[in-house]
Amino acid sequence: MSARRVVTGATPDGKSVWASDETIEPVRPIMLPGAIIHKLWGGDGVPELPHDGTPPEGLNYLPGPGGYRLYVYTVPPAMTYDGRKKVDREEGLADLQRKLPGLTINPNSKNPGMHATDTVDFQIIVEGEVVLELDDGAEKVLKAGDVVVLNGDRHKWHNRSGVDATMVGIMIGARRDQPDSAAPSPAPSSLDRPGPANG
Numbered sequence: 328m329s330a331r332r333v334v335t336g337a338t339p340d341g342k343s344v345w346a347s348d349e350t351i352e353p354v355r356p357i358m359l360p361g362a363i364i365h366k367l368w369g370g371d372g373v374p375e376l377p378h379d380g381t382p383p384e385g386l387n388y389l390p391g392p393g394g395y396r397l398y399v400y401t402v403p404p405a406m407t408y409d410g411r412k413k414v415d416r417e418e419g420l421a422d423l424q425r426k427l428p429g430l431t432i433n434p435n436s437k438n439p440g441m442h443a444t445d446t447v448d449f450q451i452i453v454e455g456e457v458v459l460e461l462d463d464g465a466e467k468v469l470k471a472g473d474v475v476v477l478n479g480d481r482h483k484w485h486n487r488s489g490v491d492a493t494m495v496g497i498m499i500g501a502r503r504d505q506p507d508s509a510a511p512s513p514a515p516s517s518l519d520r521p522g523p524a525n526g
Contacts, residue, residue: 330365336380346380358419361403369396387429390500440483448477455492458485
C-alpha cells in the first residue's frame with residue numbers, strides 16, 4: 328500500500344503551481360507489528376509563505392513545540408503490541424530509529440502500547456473501526472468519520488475488527504508543564520510514558 332502526495336507551491340513571482348505529485352511508500356516498523364505509517368509532511372516551526380513546495384527532509388517522527396506533522400496510519404485487525412516481544416530488542420530499536428527517527432519504545436513496558444507524546448493530535452478515522460483506550464481502561468469505539476482531539480494524554484489504540492482501519496493524524500508540537508521540577512518527564516518521543524495504567 329502506498330499514498331499519493333500532491334503538493335502546491337509558488338514561483339518567485341507568486342504564481343501558484345503544482346510543486347510535486349508522487350507516491351509515498353509506507354514505513355513498517357518491526358517493533359509495531361502490522362502497523363503501516365505514511366510520513367506525508369511536516370515542519371519544525373511556523374510555516375513561512377510563499378513556499379515553493381519543496382518536501383521537508385530530516386524531520387524526527389514527533390514535532391517540537393510549534394512544529395507539525397501529517398501522517399496516515401493503518402492499524403491492522405487484532406494488532407497486538409505484545410508481538411514486539413518476538414523481535415530482537417537491539418534490531419527492533421535500530422529499525423525504529425532508521426524509519427521513525429526520534430521515537431523510542433520501552434520493550435519492557437507493563438502496558439505495551441500505552442503512551443503519551445508532547446503533542447496535540449487530531450486523529451480522523453477514515454476507514455474501519457478502532458478503539459481508543461485511556462487510563463484505567465476507559466474506552467471509546469471510533470468509526471469512519473469520527474475525529475479525536477488528543478491533548479497529550481496517555482492512550483492506546485486497538486483494532487478488534489476483522490479489517491484494517493485507517494486514520495489521518497495531524498500532530499502539533501506542544502509544551503508540557505512540569506508540576507514537579509525535581510522530576511522531569513521522560514523524553515517527549517517516548518511511547519511508554521509512565522502513569523497510573525502501567526506504573
